[in-house]
Amino acid sequence: MPSLLILVPLIGLVALNLPNKDIMRKLAFWFALGLFITQILLAIQHHPVFWNYQLEKMDSFFRVNFSVDHLSFIMLLCIGIVSTASLLVARHTIHDEKERFKLINLLIIASIGMSGTVMTSDIFSMYIFLEITAIASFILIAFEKNIYALEGAFKYLMLSATATIMILTSIAILILAAGSTSFSDISQAVRSPGNNIVVVAIGLFLCGLMIKGGVVPFHAWVPDAYSAAPASVSVLLAGIVTKVAGIYTLIRTITAIFGLDGATRSALLMLGAISILVGAFAALGQKNMKRMLAYSSISQIGYIIIGFGTGTFLGIAGAVFHLFNHSMFKALLFVNASAVESRLGTMDMDKMGGLSAKMPVTGATSVIGMLSAAGIPPLSGFWSKLMIIVALWRSGDHAYSIIAILAGVVTLAYLLIMQRKAFFGKDNESVSEAGLGIKTASVMLAGVLVGIGISFPFIFNRFLAPLREIIHR
Amino acid sequence: MSGESWQSFLTFGFFIVLTFVCGAYCLLVTRNMIRAIIGLELLIKAVTLLIIVVGHVTGRVALTQALVITIIVIEVVVTVIAGGIALRVFRHNNSLYIGDLNKLKG
Numbered sequence: 001m002p003s004l005l006i007l008v009p010l011i012g013l014v015a016l017n018l019p020n021k022d023i024m025r026k027l028a029f030w031f032a033l034g035l036f037i038t039q040i041l042l043a044i045q046h047h048p049v050f051w052n053y054q055l056e057k058m059d060s061f062f063r064v065n066f067s068v069d070h071l072s073f074i075m076l077l078c079i080g081i082v083s084t085a086s087l088l089v090a091r092h093t094i095h096d097e098k099e100r101f102k103l104i105n106l107l108i109i110a111s112i113g114m115s116g117t118v119m120t121s122d123i124f125s126m127y128i129f130l131e132i133t134a135i136a137s138f139i140l141i142a143f144e145k146n147i148y149a150l151e152g153a154f155k156y157l158m159l160s161a162t163a164t165i166m167i168l169t170s171i172a173i174l175i176l177a178a179g180s181t182s183f184s185d186i187s188q189a190v191r192s193p194g195n196n197i198v199v200v201a202i203g204l205f206l207c208g209l210m211i212k213g214g215v216v217p218f219h220a221w222v223p224d225a226y227s228a229a230p231a232s233v234s235v236l237l238a239g240i241v242t243k244v245a246g247i248y249t250l251i252r253t254i255t256a257i258f259g260l261d262g263a264t265r266s267a268l269l270m271l272g273a274i275s276i277l278v279g280a281f282a283a284l285g286q287k288n289m290k291r292m293l294a295y296s297s298i299s300q301i302g303y304i305i306i307g308f309g310t311g312t313f314l315g316i317a318g319a320v321f322h323l324f325n326h327s328m329f330k331a332l333l334f335v336n337a338s339a340v341e342s343r344l345g346t347m348d349m350d351k352m353g354g355l356s357a358k359m360p361v362t363g364a365t366s367v368i369g370m371l372s373a374a375g376i377p378p379l380s381g382f383w384s385k386l387m388i389i390v391a392l393w394r395s396g397d398h399a400y401s402i403i404a405i406l407a408g409v410v411t412l413a414y415l416l417i418m419q420r421k422a423f424f425g426k427d428n429e430s431v432s433e434a435g436l437g438i439k440t441a442s443v444m445l446a447g448v449l450v451g452i453g454i455s456f457p458f459i460f461n462r463f464l465a466p467l468r469e470i471i472h473r
Numbered sequence: 474m475s476g477e478s479w480q481s482f483l484t485f486g487f488f489i490v491l492t493f494v495c496g497a498y499c500l501l502v503t504r505n506m507i508r509a510i511i512g513l514e515l516l517i518k519a520v521t522l523l524i525i526v527v528g529h530v531t532g533r534v535a536l537t538q539a540l541v542i543t544i545i546v547i548e549v550v551v552t553v554i555a556g557g558i559a560l561r562v563f564r565h566n567n568s569l570y571i572g573d574l575n576k577l578k579g
Contacts, residue, residue, distance in 0.1 A: 124540055131547045138554050147565050151574045154506070154558050161513050161551060168520045168544065175537065176527045224577040 001053050002066040005042075005076075005115050009035055009108050016105065025101045032087055032104050036111070040080035043073050065182065067121040070466040074320060075118040075248055078327045081448065082239035083111045085331050085441040090232035092435035093342050103143060103232065110136035110236065114244045123174065123257070124181040127167055130212070130245055134160050137241055140233040141225050152228030155221045159211055166208035173201035183256045190258060202258050206250065213246015215305060216275040219298050226294035227347070231338030234290060235441075238297050239331035243323055247304055251319065255470045260311045268309030273403050275302025280410040284417070289337050289347045292418055293330065296373065299411065300326045306404060307388035310395045313471055317464045318387030325372065325380045325449070332369040332445035336362050339434035339442070340422065349421040356423040358431045361439045363423045365446040370419055372449045374412040380452040485526040492519035506559040506569045510552060517548050 012031055016024045042050060051068050068076075087107060094100045113133030120126050138160075142153035175181060177198050178189035190198050207218075214222040222242070226234050254260055260268075279299025286292035304326065307319035339362045340355060341347055356363030372381035385408065392401035433439070452459055496515030503509055521544055528537025559569060566573050 124543075128543060128547070131551075135547075135550055135554065138551075138558075142558055142561075145561060147562070148576055150558050150562050150565070151577055154555070154562070154574060157551070157555050157558065158509065158513070161517075161555075164551075165513075165516045165520055168517075169523065171540075172520065172523045172527050175524070175533065176531060179531050179533055181536070181540075228577060 001050055002068050002119050005039065005119070006112055009112050013105060013108055013112075021101075025097050028101050028104045029087065029091060032108055033084065035108065036080045036084040036087065039076060039111075039115070040084070043077040043080060046073050065121050065125070066119045068119050069469060070463065071248075071252065071320060071470055072118045074324055074463060075244060076115060078324055079111055079114045079118070079240055079244065081445070082236060082327055082331045083107060085239070085335055085445055086232045086236040088437040088441040089235055089335055089338050092437040093231045093338055099143075103140070103230075106136050106140050106143075107232075107236065110140065110241065114240060117244050118248060118252075121183050121256075122181050123171055123183065123186060123253075126249065126252075127164075127171065130167075130249065131164065133241060133245055134164075134212070137233075137237060140236070141229040143230050143233060148228040149230075152221075152225040156225045159218070159221045163208040163211035166204045166211075170201040170205035170208070173197055173204075177201070187257045187259075202264075205253065205258075206264075209246050209250045209253070210271070211246075212242065213250065213301060214242050214298055215246070215271050215301060216278050216298065217271070219275070219278070222298055223291045223294040226297070227288055227290040231334075231341055235331050235334040235338065238293065238334050239327045242297075242301075243327055247301060247323055250305075251308055251316070254308075255316070265309055265311055268305055269397060269400055272302045272304075272306030272309055273400055275299065275305060276403060276407045277302075280407050280414065283414040284410065286414075287349055289340070289349050289352075289418060289422065290334070291347075292349075292414060293333050293337060296333075296411070296414065297326075297330055299407065300330070300373070302407075303385065303388055303404065306400060307384075307391060310388075310391045310397065312391050312395055313468055314387055315391030315395065316471060317460075317467050318384055318391055320467060321464055322381075322384035322388060325384045325452070328445055328448050328452075329369045329372045329381060332365060332442055332449070333373070335438060335442045335445065336366045336369065339438045342434060342438070343431045349418065352422040353425045354423075355431065359423075359433045362434055362442060365442040366419065366423060368446040368449055370415040372453070374415055375408050378453045378456075380449050380456070383453065383456045482526060482530055485522065489519050489522050489526070492516075492522065504571050506562065506571060507556075509571065510555045510559065513555075514548070514552060517544070521545070521548075 012035070016028050016031065018024065087104065090100060090103050094103060110133055113129045113136060116129035117126055117133065120129060138153050138157050141156060142149050171181070174186050177195055178186045180186065189195070211218040226238055229237060254264065258264065276299050279295050279302060283292050283295035283299065286295060304319045304322050307315045307322060337347065339359065340352065344352065368379065372379035375382045375385040389401050389404050392404060492515055496512045496519060499512030499515060500509060503512065521541055524537050524541055528534045563569055
């Protein structure tokens with residue numbers, strides 16, 4: 001019944017927008033919270049009764065082939081947790097009830113799009129769900145309608161539309177080669193030799209996905225969109241939207257369709273290494289907290305790409321695990337940025353200082369997020385970076401593993417700069433702790449980071465070891 | 474591929490390339506937001522035409538028709554949002570010049 005994860009929010013969305021809006025505005029938050037928490041529980045449990053049971057009437061009505069494997073479970077879990085955090089932040093940063101209602105609607109649409117993207121096994125449905133996510137994100141970035149938000153949204157829209165054109169051209173060529181849009185049919189056609197035009201299709205498709213994911217040569221929109229968006233939206237965007245739209249789809253299409261041959265592999269390793277370095281060094285010079293976190297996001301995405309580029313089980317499991325961890329700690333750092341923004345009204349780090357004394361929860365969770373991002377044991381970020389570096393070393397790419405280790409030092413450097421400027425030092429302002437929702441979100445995300453770091457062997461056996469199935473297909 | 478379908482493929486191919494080049498040129502040269510959106514539209518039109526031709530050549534007409542209708546719907550939504558953003562920017566800046574969109578730096 002995976003189609004219920006799309007259908008229930010869709011029906012709920014229609015019901016919420018029925019004429020009697022006063023009650024619905026109050027209900028919307030709880031409805032969305034219920035949806036996201038149900039999704040988290042279903043993804044943790046992965047009970048076969050729910051996931052494998054076929055509802056014949058509904059599935060034939062839907063005409064979309066959903067197939068859920070362990071990679072999808074991890075992504076669904078991620079989507080649920082980050083959407084919950086974003087929802088909690090929205091409740092305490094947007095005070096007008098009408099505006100909040102609009103934002104919650106768009107949030108549900110974005111989560112439908114993302115859940116669909118990670119469950120589908122058909123290249124065209126994947127495109128449709130990607131576009132649903134992208135359209136919801138355009139409106140969400142431009143939500144505050146000031147000139148900064150409009151600029152960020154316009155840049156994202158133009159680049160995302162360009163990516164869409166590349167993906168569609170590639171889909172057209174793949175239909176020409178395979179005569180179908182399902183992953184398995186295209187995979188057979190692609191792997192049969194003597195099909196030179198397919199190489200063009202693969203290149204275009206991967207370029208399109210990298211634009212959406214913000215990998216380095218295509219990263220120009222990332223800092224603008226993240227820093228212009230309202231607080232709760234930058235949590236969602238940085239936490240999960242770019243990962244699902246760019247990185248998950250990259251992993252899925254390469255493992256299920258195109259195959260990781262030598263050329264793709266070296267291209268991924270090189271782009272990953274460039275992303276790590278450019279993102280880390282650009283983050284060092286930032287004054288705006290959200291822009292610094294955005295560049296840090298580019299750098300961490302480089303780690304995911306480089307880990308995936310090894311092509312071994314350890315590397316791919318490390319990449320997926322780092323994708324999950326990165327969602328968690330980047331969402332946490334953005335939640336804390338929004339807590340600071342809601343109290344100070346600025347993101348300029350030179351104007352902050354000593355916030356830790358006045359905002360103890362925000363300060364403490366920010367330290368956890370920062371240490372996890374820098375890869376300090378026993379937090380979860382350490383394990384995923386370790387897996388990626390060991391995989392790189394074992395597959396013989398010693399230079400890349402050294403780049404990955406050294407960039408970890410730079411990561412620690414810029415995060416320490418942020419921490420020192422914003423949270424430590426002497427305070428000169430009278431601020432109070434952020435609202436309850438923001439505190440709940442940051443404590444929840446910090447708890448996930450610490451919990452996963454400590455119970456890593458259990459997590460590895462239950463969630464990461466089954467990922468073997470996506471490589472040996 | 475039979476001779477007839479190859480012939481139609483070439484005819485359509487000429488117009489696909491023409492539309493694509495027009496759109497790409499428009500997107501690269503213009504400094505006006507509305508014209509940039511029109512350039513994007515032309516590119517999507519070229520790709521839509523390509524998918525129709527691919528359906529004709531491979532004989533999977535039903536599949537590609539469904540795809541084309543979906544693409545048209547999504548494309549309209551994207552264009553409306555882009556137009557809305559352009560309208561807001563015009564009200565704010567009193568111009569549609571893309572060079573004015575340079576407030577976010579760093």
